Each structure stands twice: as C-alpha cells, then as structure tokens.
Amino acid sequence: MTDENKTNSSPAAAAPLGLLIEFGDEHALLDAAARVRARGFTRWDCHSPFPVHGLDQAMGIKKSRLPLLVIGGGFTGAGAGLLMQWWMVAVDYPYILSGKPFFALPAFIPVMFELAILFGAFAAVLGMLFFNRLPRLVHPVFHSPRFRRASQDRFFIHIDSADPLFEQDAALEFAQSLGASHVEILEERANA
Numbered sequence: 001m002t003d004e005n006k007t008n009s010s011p012a013a014a015a016p017l018g019l020l021i022e023f024g025d026e027h028a029l030l031d032a033a034a035r036v037r038a039r040g041f042t043r044w045d046c047h048s049p050f051p052v053h054g055l056d057q058a059m060g061i062k063k064s065r066l067p068l069l070v071i072g073g074g075f076t077g078a079g080a081g082l083l084m085q086w087w088m089v090a091v092d093y094p095y096i097l098s099g100k101p102f103f104a105l106p107a108f109i110p111v112m113f114e115l116a117i118l119f120g121a122f123a124a125v126l127g128m129l130f131f132n133r134l135p136r137l138v139h140p141v142f143h144s145p146r147f148r149r150a151s152q153d154r155f156f157i158h159i160d161s162a163d164p165l166f167e168q169d170a171a172l173e174f175a176q177s178l179g180a181s182h183v184e185i186l187e188e189r190a191n192a
Contacts, residue, residue, distance in 0.1 A: 015161070015187070015188050016161050016168055016185050016186065016187050016188075017140040017160070017161050017186040017187060017188055018140060018158055018159050018160045018161045018162075018163075018166070018185075018186045019157075019158070019159045019171055019172065019175050019183060019184070019185060019186065020141055020144050020146070020147065020156055020157075020158055020183070020184040020185075020186055021156065021157040021158075021159070021175045021178060021180045021182075021183050021184075022146060022154055022155070022156055022180055022181050022182040022183070022184075023154070023155040023156070023157075023178075023179075023180055023181060024154070024155070024181050025155065026048060026052045026055075026155060028155070028178075028179055028180075029046060029048060029052060029055070029155035029157070030052065030054055030055060030058050031178075031179075032157055032178040032179070032180070033046050033055060033058040033059050033157065034058045035178060036157060036159065036178075037058065037059060037060045039165070039174060040165050041159055041163050041165055041166070042163055042164065042165075043159070043160040043162050043163035043166075044157060044158060044159040044160060044163065045157070045158050046059060046155070046156070046157050046158075047141070047147075047150045047155070047156040047157075047158065048150070048155045048156075049150060049151050049152055049153060049154070049155075052155075064131070065131070066124065066127050066128060066131060069123045069124070069127040070120045070123050070124045070127070071120070072123065073119040073120045073121075073122060073123025073124070074116040074117070074119060074120035074123075075116070076119050077112075077115035077116040077117070077118055077119025077120060078112045078113070078115060078116040078119075080115055080119070081108065081111045081112035081113075081114070081115035081116070082105075082108055082112050084111075085107075085108045085111055085112075086103055086108075089102055089103070089104075090102035090103050140158075140186040140188075141156070141158050141186065143186065143189055144184055144186065146182060146184065157175075157178075158186075159171060159175070161186075168185070172185065
C-alpha cells in the first residue's frame, strides 16, 4: 500500500465519524457513487469542485419536496390575507363606503398576493434549512487537510459512521476497493 492510500489516525482520536474517500477525476467519482449506493449506504455525500453531470442519478437523489412546501406557504399566505381583510372590513369594523359590498374580492387581491409571496419565501428558506439539516456550523470533513482540495481539483465521498451499514473495517475495505487515491478515517478530535 502506498503512502497515498494509508489511513489517517492520530493518538488523540476517539470515535470514528466516517470515511473520507478521495478521487482524482469525476469519472471515478461517478463510478464510486453508483457502487456506494448499490452497496446500500444511506448516509453519505459527494463533494466536487464543479457540478458533475449524472452525479444526482448515481447517488439516487430524489426530487426535492421543497416546491410543495413553498406552494403550500403561498396558498396559506393568500388565505391568511383574504381572511384578515374579510375580518377587518366585514366583521370587525363594517363601514359602508360608496355603497360597495363589505366583501369586495378585487380590492383584496394585492394584499393576498403580497402575503402569498411572503409566506412562500419563508417556507422556502425554512424548508431549505430543515431539509438540509442546517445550520451545521462544522462538519467532520472540514478537519481533514486533504479536503481543502475539494474546491480545487479533487473529488470526495464521505460515508457517515451513523449509517446503519457502517462497520469501520468492512467500510474501509470497501472504500479501498473503489479505486480511491486516498482513504481517510475521520475521527473526533479531542480539542474540537
């Protein structure tokens, strides 16, 4: 085994947090992602310096549910705007103005539209944070000095130790069979 393929472990290390598998090009990453998915891992992710065509399919990423949440927020906002204006104009303070009816839908549309946009935007931001499990201020991959190249010229797969199929020795052997240029065991740092 070359120096490139040795795993990283430190004497101050404790529980493993997962594996960081490094590749030199996007084709190796695509092939490895498909094999990781086929192996049955569910808590893993890919990192690349640029978008890789076909990576979502190789990882088995499903279509996002966020648009449903946003449209639900929009309809809720429009309904809240209509209900609020109806209550104010027709129930709480009914005032006859030029013989117009208390419930005049055309006059309510601008406020309904604005609240639909506002509630939809809130749903988009909060839903994105929830679905991405954010805010997570630090991730174990950031402790690896090799991971700095993920924004330059290297491609990585991170397999989380919280995955039900993760068993360190078997996962390490599988990771080395993927043709990686480097495999690193991510461990919890004692001073972190």
